[in-house]
Amino acid sequence: MNDREGGPSGLRQRTRRAVQAEIAATAMRLFLEHGFEATTMEQIASEIGISRRSLFRYFGTKEDIVLGDHAENGRTLKAALEARPADEPPWEALRAALKALVESLPYTPEDFLKITGMLHASPSLRGRQLEKRQQWTELLLPDIARRLGATANTMNELRARALVACALACSEAATETWVRSNGTVDMERAFDEAVAAVRA
CATH class of the missing domain: 1.10.357.10 (Tetracycline Repressor, domain 2)
Structure with a gap:
């Protein structure tokens, strides 16, 4: 394992943050368009093009997406x-x-x-x-x-x-x-x- 920012571990962290940012931006757009309560995790995952299971690896709940x-x-x-x-x-x-x-x-x-x-x-x-x-x-x-x-x-x-x-x-x-x-x-x-x- 390499913990330097430029090493494998640092790259994984940057990639994870980039994916989280994309999920948050997409989810926020859906929340504002359709309302928080009406928007499901399934809709967010579908809009981004990932599985619901993959989405839960980044955010456990809709609240976590908004307040992350x-x-x-x-x-x-x-x-x-x-x-x-x-x-x-x-x-x-x-x-x-x-x-x-x-x-x-x-x-x-x-x-x-x-x-x-x-x-x-x-x-x-x-x-x-x-x-x-x-x-x-x-x-x-x-x-x-x-x-x-x-x-x-x-x-x-x-x-x-x-x-x-x-x-x-x-x-x-x-x-x-x-x-x-x-x-x-x-x-x-x-x-x-x-x-x-x-x-x-």
């Missing part, structure tokens, strides 16, 4: 937060990091609105999304705990966890408001309003 990039988005968000100035207050740093994440997404505003609307309309997707968002909290926690400036202890971690959870909840509330308005509400302003309500 959530883990990567979490890492992007973590990197964006850590890139903020060290003396920037936690709320401002989180706001800037969340904005950077949205701007990094490879969707047009129209497609992002459709995808987000689909996430909010499906209970199964919503549940899995919230589960993955919890993983984001753990990724962001160390940086926010450092920004709070207190020594490492249980109460400092509690404050950091509460702050991150509130920021992500404000982001979720702002996004839902944006979806319900069909994209007419400014998402950044909605986030700021949500944060102001929490901090009042």
